[in-house]
Each structure stands twice: as C-alpha cells, then as structure tokens.
Amino acid sequence: MYYAVIFTSTRTESEAGYAETAIKMLELAKAQTGFMGVESARNEIGITVSYWESLDAIQNWKANMAHLEAQQKGRTAWYKSYKVRIAKVEREYEF
Template identity: 50%
Template sequence: MIAGFASTPAPPYWMVSFTSARTAVDGDAYAEAAARMLELASIQPGFLGAESVRDSAGLGITLSYWTDEAAIAAWRAHPEHAAVRARGRADWYEHFEVRVAKVERAYSGRADA
C-alpha cells in the first residue's frame, strides 16, 4: 500500500467526504485537532481508514471510510468529535461540504500499468 492511501476492503462500504475551505485562524490548534480526530476515529468501531489532502490556498478534502451508516452516525455523535465540529464551524472553516455515499465498486492500479 502506498503511504497516504486508505486500505479498504472489497465493497460495499461507506465513505464520508468532507471538503473545506480554511480560515487563517489558529492553524496550530487546527492541525492538533485534525490529528486528534484521526486518532480518535481510528479506534471507533466500523472505521476502515481515511485519506486527506489540503492545498496551499486552504482547500482540503478528507475521505473517511466506514463499514456502515451506523458507524458513521456513532462517529458523528461522539462528544469530542461534536466539540471539534463546533469549533471548526466557529473558527476554522469559511465553508464546508459533507457528503455521505455507499461505495459499490472500487479498483486500484499503478500509473505505469
């Protein structure tokens, strides 16, 4: 597996897409919170993995993968995650979009193949 790619099982499974535009507010606290959320999500039942990127202009995309909708709902209800989401809305994001989808098909390969 290449670093940065989530290792997911054969479909079906679920994906949460979080796209955000960052503010300039408190980047260090944001980075700490993001790392903590990944650490915390990774021990939640049903978590399969995550992939995340952010460009120099502050646009970021995080994809998290879950076994089912119940696991996603439990993660959303987690108190520490809820507190960080509230802080994000108040301080860290100019705008964000959340999308939830069921992955029915997935494949991978190499660029030179």
C-alpha cells in the first residue's frame, strides 16, 4: 500500500518561470523521504500524479518551503484552477 497525490490543473497564458520551477520541484520531490515516483501529462488540463510511501511523507512535501513558494506562484500566475486529491493505492497492475 502507498499513496497517490493527484494534481489536476488548468493553466493561464503565463509561462514566466513555469518550466524552470517544474524542473526544480521534481528534483526536490525526488530528494524527499518517501517519494516513489511521478507521472504527468498535459493537454487542455494537466494531470500530475506523484506517489508516496506515507501520508507523513506527503505532509512533509506539502510543508517544504520551496514547494510552498511554488504553490503561491501557481495560484497567482500559472493556474486558472487546480485540484489536489490524495488516494490510497491498495493494488496495482501493469502490462
């Protein structure tokens, strides 16, 4: 069992610093204890799913100062809207 944080978003037209911040956030997340991986796609909406070993690991990532700053910039410049869902993954299948 592990957890998935599902982040869905719609973007504004602003690109200023977005790509660089996304790269930085990925590198920081990878360094967090309990981080297991990430998958992402974007068309009309963006969907990023990150995987974590525990709810504590998710909370620690949410409280990361650089992540908090990126969240604030997202609300003021990059996203029209977003939603975060946290789900427990009890099983997985792969082909």
